[in-house]
Amino acid sequence: MSDPQITPELIAAHGLKPDEYQRILGIIGREPTFTELGIFSAMWNEHCSYKSSKKWLRTLPTSGPQVICGPGENAGVVDIGDGQAVIFKMESHNHPSYIEPHQGAATGVGGILRDVFTMGARPIAAMNALSFGVPSHPKTAHLVKGVVEGIGSYGNAFGVPTVGGEVRFHKAYNGNCLVNAFAAGLADTDAIFYSAASGVGMPVVYLGAKTGRDGVGGATMASAEFDDTIEEKRPTVQVGDPFTEKRLLEACLELMASGAVISIQDMGAAGLTCSAVEMGDKGGLGIRLDLENVPQRETNMTAYEMMLSESQERMLMVLKPEMEAEARAIFVKWDLDFAIVGETIPEDRFLIVHNGDIKADIQLSKLSSSAPEYDRPWVETPRAAPLAEVPLIDPIDGLHALITSPSYAHKAWVYEQYDSMVMADTVRAPGLGAGVVRVHGTGKALAFTSDVTPRYVKANPFEGGKQAVAEAYRNLTAVGALPLATTDNLNFGNPEKPEIMGQFVGAIKGIGEAVAALDMPIVSGNVSLYNETDGTAILPTPTIGAVGLLASLDDLIAGLPQHGDMAFVIGATEGHLGQSALLAELLGREDGDAPHVDLAAEKQNGEFLRANRKLVRAATDLADGGLALAAFEMADGADLGLTLAPTDIGHLFGEDQARYLVAVSQTDAPALVNAAQAAGVTLEHVGSFGGDTVTLGEASAPLSALSDIYRGAFAKAVA
Amino acid sequence: MKAAVITFPGSNCDRDLAVAFEAVGAEVVHVWHKDTDLPKVDVVGIPGGFSFGDYLRCGAIAARSPIAPALAAHVERGGYALGICNGFQILTETGLLPGALMRNTGLKYICKQVKLRVETSDSVFTSGYGKGSVVTVPIAHHDGNYTADAETLAALRDQDRIAFTYAENPNGAMEDIAGILSANRRVLGMMPHPERAMDPVLGSGDGRVMFEGLLGRMALA
Numbered sequence A: 001m002s003d004p005q006i007t008p009e010l011i012a013a014h015g016l017k018p019d020e021y022q023r024i025l026g027i028i029g030r031e032p033t034f035t036e037l038g039i040f041s042a043m044w045n046e047h048c049s050y051k052s053s054k055k056w057l058r059t060l061p062t063s064g065p066q067v068i069c070g071p072g073e074n075a076g077v078v079d080i081g082d083g084q085a086v087i088f089k090m091e092s093h094n095h096p097s098y099i100e101p102h103q104g105a106a107t108g109v110g111g112i113l114r115d116v117f118t119m120g121a122r123p124i125a126a127m128n129a130l131s132f133g134v135p136s137h138p139k140t141a142h143l144v145k146g147v148v149e150g151i152g153s154y155g156n157a158f159g160v161p162t163v164g165g166e167v168r169f170h171k172a173y174n175g176n177c178l179v180n181a182f183a184a185g186l187a188d189t190d191a192i193f194y195s196a197a198s199g200v201g202m203p204v205v206y207l208g209a210k211t212g213r214d215g216v217g218g219a220t221m222a223s224a225e226f227d228d229t230i231e232e233k234r235p236t237v238q239v240g241d242p243f244t245e246k247r248l249l250e251a252c253l254e255l256m257a258s259g260a261v262i263s264i265q266d267m268g269a270a271g272l273t274c275s276a277v278e279m280g281d282k283g284g285l286g287i288r289l290d291l292e293n294v295p296q297r298e299t300n301m302t303a304y305e306m307m308l309s310e311s312q313e314r315m316l317m318v319l320k321p322e323m324e325a326e327a328r329a330i331f332v333k334w335d336l337d338f339a340i341v342g343e344t345i346p347e348d349r350f351l352i353v354h355n356g357d358i359k360a361d362i363q364l365s366k367l368s369s370s371a372p373e374y375d376r377p378w379v380e381t382p383r384a385a386p387l388a389e390v391p392l393i394d395p396i397d398g399l400h401a402l403i404t405s406p407s408y409a410h411k412a413w414v415y416e417q418y419d420s421m422v423m424a425d426t427v428r429a430p431g432l433g434a435g436v437v438r439v440h441g442t443g444k445a446l447a448f449t450s451d452v453t454p455r456y457v458k459a460n461p462f463e464g465g466k467q468a469v470a471e472a473y474r475n476l477t478a479v480g481a482l483p484l485a486t487t488d489n490l491n492f493g494n495p496e497k498p499e500i501m502g503q504f505v506g507a508i509k510g511i512g513e514a515v516a517a518l519d520m521p522i523v524s525g526n527v528s529l530y531n532e533t534d535g536t537a538i539l540p541t542p543t544i545g546a547v548g549l550l551a552s553l554d555d556l557i558a559g560l561p562q563h564g565d566m567a568f569v570i571g572a573t574e575g576h577l578g579q580s581a582l583l584a585e586l587l588g589r590e591d592g593d594a595p596h597v598d599l600a601a602e603k604q605n606g607e608f609l610r611a612n613r614k615l616v617r618a619a620t621d622l623a624d625g626g627l628a629l630a631a632f633e634m635a636d637g638a639d640l641g642l643t644l645a646p647t648d649i650g651h652l653f654g655e656d657q658a659r660y661l662v663a664v665s666q667t668d669a670p671a672l673v674n675a676a677q678a679a680g681v682t683l684e685h686v687g688s689f690g691g692d693t694v695t696l697g698e699a700s701a702p703l704s705a706l707s708d709i710y711r712g713a714f715a716k717a718v719a
Numbered sequence B: 001m002k003a004a005v006i007t008f009p010g011s012n013c014d015r016d017l018a019v020a021f022e023a024v025g026a027e028v029v030h031v032w033h034k035d036t037d038l039p040k041v042d043v044v045g046i047p048g049g050f051s052f053g054d055y056l057r058c059g060a061i062a063a064r065s066p067i068a069p070a071l072a073a074h075v076e077r078g079g080y081a082l083g084i085c086n087g088f089q090i091l092t093e094t095g096l097l098p099g100a101l102m103r104n105t106g107l108k109y110i111c112k113q114v115k116l117r118v119e120t121s122d123s124v125f126t127s128g129y130g131k132g133s134v135v136t137v138p139i140a141h142h143d144g145n146y147t148a149d150a151e152t153l154a155a156l157r158d159q160d161r162i163a164f165t166y167a168e169n170p171n172g173a174m175e176d177i178a179g180i181l182s183a184n185r186r187v188l189g190m191m192p193h194p195e196r197a198m199d200p201v202l203g204s205g206d207g208r209v210m211f212e213g214l215l216g217r218m219a220l221a
Helices: A008-013 A018-028 A034-044 A094-099 A101-117 A140-158 A230-236 A242-258 A271-283 A303-308 A321-333 A364-369 A395-403 A454-459 A461-477 A498-517 A581-587 A599-611 A626-638 A649-653 A669-679 A703-717 B014-023 B068-076 B086-094 B150-158 B208-220
Strands: A067-069 A076-079 A084-092 A122-132 A162-169 A178-188 A203-208 A261-266 A286-290 A314-319 A337-345 A350-354 A357-362 A426-428 A435-438 A445-451 A482-491 A522-528 A541-550 A566-570 A618-621 A642-644 A660-664 A683-689 A693-696 A699-702 B002-007 B027-032 B043-046 B080-084 B100-102 B110-118 B134-141 B145-147 B162-166 B177-181 B187-190
Touching: A008 A018, A018 A034, A018 A357, A034 A271, A034 A303, A034 A350, A034 A357, A034 A364, A076 A482, A076 A522, A084 A101, A084 A482, A084 A541, A094 A101, A094 A140, A094 A178, A101 A122, A101 A140, A101 A178, A101 A242, A101 A261, A122 A140, A122 A242, A122 A435, A122 A445, A122 A541, A140 A162, A140 A178, A140 A242, A162 A435, A162 A445, A178 A445, A178 A482, A178 A541, A203 A242, A203 A321, A242 A261, A242 A314, A242 A321, A261 A271, A271 A286, A271 A303, A271 A314, A271 A337, A271 A350, A271 A364, A303 A350, A303 A357, A314 A321, A321 A337, A357 A364, A395 A581, A395 A626, A395 A649, A395 A693, A395 A699, A395 A703, A445 A461, A454 A461, A454 A498, A454 A541, A461 A482, A461 A498, A461 A541, A461 A599, A461 A618, A482 A498, A498 A541, A498 A599, A566 A599, A566 A669, A581 A626, A581 A649, A599 A660, A599 A669, A618 A626, A626 A642, A626 A649, A626 A660, A626 A683, A626 A693, A626 A703, A660 A669, A669 A683, A693 A703, A699 A703, B002 B014, B014 B027, B014 B043, B014 B208, B043 B068, B043 B086, B068 B080, B068 B086, B080 B086, B080 B208, B086 B100, B086 B187, B110 B177, B145 B177, B162 B187
Parallel strands: A084 A522, A122 A162, A286 A350, A482 A522, A642 A693, B002 B027, B002 B043, B043 B080, B080 B187
Antiparallel strands: A067 A076, A076 A084, A084 A178, A122 A178, A203 A314, A203 A337, A261 A314, A286 A337, A350 A357, A426 A435, A435 A445, A445 A541, A482 A541, A566 A660, A566 A683, A618 A660, A642 A683, A693 A699, B100 B145, B110 B134, B110 B162, B162 B177, B177 B187
């Protein structure tokens, strides 16, 4: 079979712009082969090259005494003391999930788990942040069911507890759902594995599942907008096999413990191409691959297909040659493929040979160092118009509107489909705030949260970016954890549109300012652009995944309020209703500015809560839905009534930042009040827990009726 | 007490089960599914997980793996065995326990804490609980819908071999069955995960009683 001619149409079909093709000609000094065109297309698409975002990502704070390895490796590495590290990252699988929700979401989970165990860490926690279109949209229920089932099928079989996440619905996601998967693993700081190859003539070994034609061109697909030809893209979605991934995990960890690994890299987007180039580039070496040695699932595969396949559950490793027999035995034990497919070479070449024919011969370093980088034009998002007048609202009607909305309803329908307890270390299961798992065999624990309020980011990218970080900080703090570090999963529309690029720039600036102020540097992340369908962009959604440390389980705040407990708000309330959940859900209004985030107050109030955790029975951060929704959730969880004194809608549902709701026993309340006075922190007594009625100001309703609605609304919405 | 925990390639609760045995003072030996011999142990644990990806039928391939004959021999000799979740499915697929675990009636995977009623205290596994007591133990499965023919169900009832029932049936299991005993009362298969209920900080410490009971009886033996 001969390769196709290189035509302008073929170049365009690879997502390469004419000037990018000229750059390729400049690098290789001749017309590329078909395989070379595919390799450039895979390396230079937005998904792999970050060509539109790099300039701005560089501005993010990524270092700190706790950071062992920041962005650039498969995942970020953060010190948790005692010679241990937490290794984590969040990554999107948006486009595949919209095309084929079950497999798209499943392989998203598989990909992020591999990113973590490639570095030598055993995954100990997963989360996922999901954004869907409105429930009434014909695709939504199908997508929700498929995505949740796909996440569950992969994570449950693999054996990682899913301990948190978010699910939201908004019309802006009707044509483009978001599936952001997070994973964290645990490793010893002296046993972390990186991707840089070293040594000439070292064998390059292929590990794991066989290569098929699935996912050929997936990364290019993920870098394009959708239109009505989307159904044709279904074959570019990969198929996941968690059983193979589980074996790959165990085999890789055994292999790493054996001392045979020089460097290792998982095959994710653009599979063999990206992983081989990465290992060579980081090590300043060339790589030669002999493709006839690649384990193949299908017959007559071409070099082009093998280089671009995104078949799952595969790894590439540079092996210490003297340890080949031991290494091979481990893979035989786990019934996985182990094949030497190439070697490191001294020259700067990426040499691809198939049955003796040279299919590609490119200066390896140029594939990344000469990749295009754009300073895309951007315009600052205009200041939001002031909030229009808010009509009189009965607080119970307001609460009712929130708890009937699937975005704010109880999420058991989702998280009960995920195994949240495997590994038997989950001390705070999903449901309310951050998830917490013990660091196995120690007295320590790690807390995980994922947050963003896309309405805020749209109205005010800078404040919205800050808010996503601040909310993550608060969620970790509310379980008693010290926030350590952050991963960002930046989902935006088409960066070639200046207003979208402006959202991106604004959000990055806000995130950067917040992670600096709150000392939770960005250690890993992922950018997903072109989330548009027929020209309509999603809400800008920079998902923040964050990790916190509990030095001792004694620091954990995981209690429920008890009858007679007093409810206090830490932090000042002004009643900010712009872009609030209340107005969006009750009145369909998304107007006004996002709330301002005072980072100094965030830090002060967070430190106050951590310092006084012993006086607090239960705690939660206040986010969208404000005091009324947070207090209701706490009351519902404890099956206890609630009385909130404020009558003002802004006071009850306002979304001012830097606030927490805490339940405090009457005995401990005076001490907390004194501590707040001493610290100069605003502490407001807002009500109490007890009885079987929810009273908000002057309105009330039976708790059981509200709980029934709250707990049934999600299933109803996606039925 | 000495316990063996069998690891199949897709087992993912093998560590948790070993930790639970060790927590009550047992010595644990890990056994690989390709082994053909079991060391001399008091009890064999068959852990939860997806032994072979749950492809074909849950537990069906594991029941035919090289270690299976040794497990059967251990049970035939009167040895104790505890199969949890996928381990229960494997015990039914090997025929060491009767019946089958079908897909949950809701067709969804379910993970949550559930209340179990202890139906018999006449076994080393349940003697610590007292008949009729209610305990909290989590479930995490897609195929936990216990199904058997009328004759088998009658025998289980008549011989007092139903160990646990669900207080609120989550999966459609016949007669709310969550766990059953073998005729000699030395093999327990159950869908809920007592090894995940070893400490109140995990949401429940009720599983510990089972492991302590097992250890106590073994210490006497």
